[in-house]
Amino acid sequence: MPKQNSPGRLVTAMRATPPLVHCITNYVAMNIAANVLLAAGASPAMVHAEEEAGEFAAIAGALTINIGTLSASWVKGMHNAARSAARNGKPWVLDPVAHYASGFRRETVAGLIDLNPTIIRGNASEIIALGGAESRGQGVDSRDTVEQAEETARDVAIQYGAVVAVTGAVDFVTDGANAVRIAGGSPLMPQVTALGCALTCLVGAFAAIAPEEPFDATVAALASFAVAGEKAAALADGPGSFSWRFLDALAGLDGTTLDAAARVTPV
Numbered sequence: 001m002p003k004q005n006s007p008g009r010l011v012t013a014m015r016a017t018p019p020l021v022h023c024i025t026n027y028v029a030m031n032i033a034a035n036v037l038l039a040a041g042a043s044p045a046m047v048h049a050e051e052e053a054g055e056f057a058a059i060a061g062a063l064t065i066n067i068g069t070l071s072a073s074w075v076k077g078m079h080n081a082a083r084s085a086a087r088n089g090k091p092w093v094l095d096p097v098a099h100y101a102s103g104f105r106r107e108t109v110a111g112l113i114d115l116n117p118t119i120i121r122g123n124a125s126e127i128i129a130l131g132g133a134e135s136r137g138q139g140v141d142s143r144d145t146v147e148q149a150e151e152t153a154r155d156v157a158i159q160y161g162a163v164v165a166v167t168g169a170v171d172f173v174t175d176g177a178n179a180v181r182i183a184g185g186s187p188l189m190p191q192v193t194a195l196g197c198a199l200t201c202l203v204g205a206f207a208a209i210a211p212e213e214p215f216d217a218t219v220a221a222l223a224s225f226a227v228a229g230e231k232a233a234a235l236a237d238g239p240g241s242f243s244w245r246f247l248d249a250l251a252g253l254d255g256t257t258l259d260a261a262a263r264v265t266p267v
């Protein structure tokens with residue numbers, strides 16, 4: 001029997017009942033994110049138009065919003081979708097890509113945070129900047145360590161009543177009261193564009209499986225990436241072969257394997 005809070009039980013549940021995940025993500029990420037969800041056993045749908053995003057969020061198991069490639073019309077779609085998710089009791093995940101890089105991004109993230117994301121997932125520079133401090137992020141790439149972002153992550157979790165996940169060499173997840181670190185993955189992961197964006201969509205898939213357990217859902221997604229990333233890196237020659245090996249490793253992951261291989265440590 002898996003432990004009550006084992007990440008593997010959520011992997012098993014996802015493969016038994018594939019959730020529909022509404023992803024508003026960027027042009028760079030759409031393909032890899034959809035393939036990541038299919039590999040994990042979920043049904044992705046990339047739907048951003050303001051005319052339909054609200055309606056679609058109501059029928060999905062969870063919503064994810066990523067501000068990577070923004071426009072005014074997309075922001076309206078994001079607001080319609082987040083409001084609809086809240087109205088319909090669906091969890092939603094925010095990925096504040098490079099929100100420190102322009103006024104448009106800063107305003108957009110401020111507006112979305114007011115709509116109460118269930119989970120916020122970002123790299124270290126993005127989470128440090130969410131706390132109001134100066135980050136060293138360069139465009140969409142982090143230039144800070146996860147360790148430097150941990151205290152801010154706790155503050156942000158408490159301030160916004162959300163689970164906060166900071167990703168990097170060793171990931172950190174907190175809801176303000178509890179926290180874990182997740183080891184694994186590979187330095188090849190930030191060499192493949194939009195893997196973080198794809199992870200945000202996978203967090204949404206697990207949140208659809210366990211809407212009452214956003215902390216455990218987030219840990220299950222990050223642990224899946226850590227274990228699949230480590231496995232793919234063992235045979236990869238570089239970012240190109242890592243990318244397809246990673247999809248294969250994710251597709252081959254089952255609950256038992258994840259529970260045996262995941263390195264999740266309470267902090």
Ligand SMILES: Nc1ncnc2c1ncn2[C@@H]1O[C@H](COP(=O)(O)OP(=O)(O)OP(=O)(O)O)[C@@H](O)[C@H]1O
Nearest residue numbers: 123167168169185186187189190194195196197225
């Ligand atoms: N140095 C590293 N070693 C191991 N795993 C890593 C490393 N850097 C990132 N990862 C893993 O890569 C995945 C994506 O996290 P990352 O922090 O790179 O996201 P991101 O910066 O938002 O990416 P992107 O914006 O390109 O989508 C996570 O699973 C994370 O654990």
Ligand SMILES: Cc1ncsc1CCO
Nearest residue numbers: 026028068069097140194
């Ligand atoms: C490269 C890039 N530019 C905008 S979004 C994105 C994907 C990684 O965040």
Ligand SMILES: [Mg+2]
Nearest residue numbers: 097123196197
């Ligand atoms: Mg990112």
